[in-house]
Amino acid sequence: MSAVRCPVVSDNVRLSARQSRFIGALIGGASMSEAAAAAGVVDRTARRWLSQAAVRGELARCTAGVLSEVAARLVSVMSGMIDVLDEVAHDESASAAARTGAARAALDAGLRLAELVSLSDRVAALEARQDQEQARRDDLLIGGLRSGDI
Numbered sequence: 001m002s003a004v005r006c007p008v009v010s011d012n013v014r015l016s017a018r019q020s021r022f023i024g025a026l027i028g029g030a031s032m033s034e035a036a037a038a039a040g041v042v043d044r045t046a047r048r049w050l051s052q053a054a055v056r057g058e059l060a061r062c063t064a065g066v067l068s069e070v071a072a073r074l075v076s077v078m079s080g081m082i083d084v085l086d087e088v089a090h091d092e093s094a095s096a097a098a099r100t101g102a103a104r105a106a107l108d109a110g111l112r113l114a115e116l117v118s119l120s121d122r123v124a125a126l127e128a129r130q131d132q133e134q135a136r137r138d139d140l141l142i143g144g145l146r147s148g149d150i
Contacts, residue, residue, distance in 0.1 A: 006062035015058055019049055023059050027066055082106065 006023065015023070018039040025035035036046035049055045088094050088102035 006058070006065060015055065019055055019058075022046060022049060023055070023062055026059060027062055082109075 006020075006027070018041060022035050022039035022041070025038040026032070030038060032046055032050070033043050036043050039046070041049075050059075085102040085106045089099050089106065091099065094102075
């Protein structure tokens with residue numbers, strides 16, 4: 001396992017160099033003990049660090065950054081992969097199993113994408129509704145404060 005640098009640098013979090021190495025090792029796939037060794041600390045110190053909100057938050061933020069980079073890379077190759085699946089599915093010289101597998105993979109990816117888009121739209125609508133409700137409550141509160149009712 002190799003250490004990974006956090007792809008998003010935070011100016012708000014002040015971690016020691018050892019804590020940063022520890023987080024990088026964890027993100028790189030090291031176990032807690034391996035990450036502690038990479039940071040030059042004992043397991044007990046690493047466990048204590050993981051109980052600190054700043055370290056947990058930085059670990060979560062860095063993990064999200066790595067996942068975002070991976071997702072961007074996947075998106076960049078997806079079009080080519082769909083082309084490959086399409087070619088195999090339509091290649092009369094390919095075996096029936098290969099053609100069926102390609103068609104199944106393309107359909108599965110399409111269905112999952114449709115589901116994710118639908119869920120994303122639904123979440124966006126719920127968030128918009130929640131924002132409207134919060135704005136309405138804020139307006140009522142401000143109106144009540146102005147009229148002296150509260």
